[in-house]
Amino acid sequence: MSLIINGAEYELASPPLTSLLNVLREEVGLLSPKAGCQQGGCGTCTVLIDGEPRRACLTPLGAIEGAAITTVEGLGDPRNLSPVQAAFHEHYAAQCGFCTPGMMMAATGLLARRPDATRDDVLEALAGHFCRCTGYVKIVDAVLSAAAGRVDTTRPEPEAEPGEPSVVIPGSPA
Amino acid sequence: MAKHRGRGFSAIEYPTGMNQGGDPSQAWIKMKPDGRVDVFAGTVDIGQGSKTVHTQIVADTLGVPYDWVTMDNSNTDSSPLCTGTFASRGTFIGGNAVAVAAERVRERLLEIAARELEIDPSDLEVSDGEVRAKGAPDRKLGVGDVAAAATWTHGELITGSGAWMKPYSAPDPDTGECDPHAAISYAACVADVEVDDETGEVRVLKLIQVYDVGHAINPTLVEGQIEGGAMMGLGLGLLEATYPYYPALDHRGDQFGSYLAPSTKDLPEFDNVILEYPSSEGPFGAKAIGEMANNAQPAAICSAIYDAVGVWVTECPATPERVLRALERRSEPRREGKRIVFDEDLSVRSVSATGGEGFLAVDG
Ligand code: FES
Ligand code: FES
Numbered sequence: 018m019s020l021i022i023n024g025a026e027y028e029l030a031s032p033p034l035t036s037l038l039n040v041l042r043e044e045v046g047l048l049s050p051k052a053g054c055q056q057g058g059c060g061t062c063t064v065l066i067d068g069e070p071r072r073a074c075l076t077p078l079g080a081i082e083g084a085a086i087t088t089v090e091g092l093g094d095p096r097n098l099s100p101v102q103a104a105f106h107e108h109y110a111a112q113c114g115f116c117t118p119g120m121m122m123a124a125t126g127l128l129a130r131r132p133d134a135t136r137d138d139v140l141e142a143l144a145g146h147f148c149r150c151t152g153y154v155k156i157v158d159a160v161l162s163a164a165a166g167r168v169d170t171t172r173p174e175p176e177a178e179p180g181e182p183s184v185v186i187p188g189s190p191a
Numbered sequence: 192m193a194k195h196r197g198r199g200f201s202a203i204e205y206p207t208g209m210n211q212g213g214d215p216s217q218a219w220i221k222m223k224p225d226g227r228v229d230v231f232a233g234t235v236d237i238g239q240g241s242k243t244v245h246t247q248i249v250a251d252t253l254g255v256p257y258d259w260v261t262m263d264n265s266n267t268d269s270s271p272l273c274t275g276t277f278a279s280r281g282t283f284i285g286g287n288a289v290a291v292a293a294e295r296v297r298e299r300l301l302e303i304a305a306r307e308l309e310i311d312p313s314d315l316e317v318s319d320g321e322v323r324a325k326g327a328p329d330r331k332l333g334v335g336d337v338a339a340a341a342t343w344t345h346g347e348l349i350t351g352s353g354a355w356m357k358p359y360s361a362p363d364p365d366t367g368e369c370d371p372h373a374a375i376s377y378a379a380c381v382a383d384v385e386v387d388d389e390t391g392e393v394r395v396l397k398l399i400q401v402y403d404v405g406h407a408i409n410p411t412l413v414e415g416q417i418e419g420g421a422m423m424g425l426g427l428g429l430l431e432a433t434y435p436y437y438p439a440l441d442h443r444g445d446q447f448g449s450y451l452a453p454s455t456k457d458l459p460e461f462d463n464v465i466l467e468y469p470s471s472e473g474p475f476g477a478k479a480i481g482e483m484a485n486n487a488q489p490a491a492i493c494s495a496i497y498d499a500v501g502v503w504v505t506e507c508p509a510t511p512e513r514v515l516r517a518l519e520r521r522s523e524p525r526r527e528g529k530r531i532v533f534d535e536d537l538s539v540r541s542v543s544a545t546g547g548e549g550f551l552a553v554d555g
Contacts, residue, residue, distance in 0.1 A: 054446065113237055144454050152417075152422035
C-alpha cells in the first residue's frame, strides 16, 4: 500500500484493514491526529484525504490506496504558519489542545472549499468536533479571521535572552 | 403548539482556599548565572493556562521580562508539592506559592545588588530586568549582571522557596462559626431560551454572564475559562446525564452518540463581563474562576424555561422528555387575570379548600 503523506510518498506495511489513524500514528510516527474516541464521534483524528476532511479512525488503509493525506505537520512550520494555525495562535483557540488538530484540519478543508466562509459555514464544518475546554468561541473566531485573511502567518524569532553580562566579572568564563 | 421565549437568571458565589487545612502548594525558584529564572512548582497546567499565569506572577514580582522565566513542572520528583489542579486553586493557591517564592528571590537579588552598587537594599528597586537605586535611576545594574556577580564573584546562588496554605479553621461547636475560605468569587448569569412546547426542545439563545474574579491576571485566559465553562454549564443544563438510567450502569452513554455534549451548533450568543473586586489574600488580588464557570447556567436555563412555558424543571439536564412531562403536569387556572400555578410536587393542596380538586389542567 502506498500513500502520499504531507507531500512525501510512503510505502506502508500495515495490513489494509488498519485504520489510517493507526497507520499515521504507529507506522509513520505522525502524532498530530489524536485517538480520541476511535468511533467517529469526536473529530480529533480528522485529516485531509485528497483535500477533504475525513475521520482517520474510520478510514481503512485499503480504501484509500495512493491518496494524498495532509496532517497538521503538513500545514506550516513554527516560523511560517498556515493561516489557520496562525489564527488559532492569535486567538488563543486551544486550551488542552486535544481537539485542536481535528479542528484545524476541518477548518483548513472548509477554507479550501470556501475561502470566504460565513459564521454558519464554520459552525456547520466544526459541528462534529467536540471541544470540552474552549466553549468553541475562540475557535470559531479564529477560523473566521483566517477566512477574512486577517492573520499574519509569520512568527518572529524568539526574543533575545538576557544576553551577555555587560560587566566582565573576574573569574567568569564569559 | 408553539415556540416560547423566556429569560431566567441565577447568581452564585464560589469559595477558594477552604478552611479544612492540608491543601498547600509549594514552589522553588532559582536564578541562572545570566539572570534567567527557573521556577519549579507542582501545579499542573491542563490547558487552563496556570503555567502562563504563574510565569506572569513570577516575572512581575521579580521585575524581569516574561520571556526570562521558565516554569518547570515536568515531574513530581524535581518539583515541590502541589496537591493538584482542582477546586479552582491554581491561580489562587499555586499562584500565591510562586509569588511568595519570587518575593524571596527578589530580596536575595537586591541583597547581592546592594553589595555591587554599595547601596542599602531598601533603597533599591527592580523592574524590567534592571536593579535601580530609588531616586537615582542611572545607578543601575542589569539583573543578569547581578546574577553573574552572585555566581562568579560571591560564589552564591540566588534562590528562594515558598508555599501557601489556608490554615485550618475549626468550626465553633456551638455556632458553627469559622473562617471558611480565603476568597469568594461571585457570578451572575442571564439565560434567554426558546422552548418548543411540542417537542420539549430547549435552545439557549443568549447567555449574559458577569464574573467577579478579583483581578484578571490574564484576561484572555479568564475569557477562555468563562466561555468554556458556559458551554459545560449549557451541557449540564440541557444535555449531559452521566447515567441516564442511574443507578443501573448497563445503559449509560458510552459513546458520543449517546452521551450528548454541546457542539458548535449549540453555541448561544455571549455577552461576558469580567469584574475586578480584588481579594486581600490572592496573588495581585486574584480570586478563582475555574470551576465556578459552569455552575450558574443550569439554574438560569431552568428559570428561563419557567419564564417561557410556566413549568419548573427541577432535575437537570432539562431534556425534551423532562420538559414535556413538566408541561403535562401543568395545571394553570386563571382568575381575574392572576395566574395561580398548581404544582402537585409543591403541594398547594394543603392550602386549597377543595384539596386541589378544582384545579384542572388547562391546555397551554
Ligand atoms: S478518534 Fe476519530 S472521531 Fe474520535
Ligand atoms: S482545547 Fe481541550 S478539547 Fe478543545
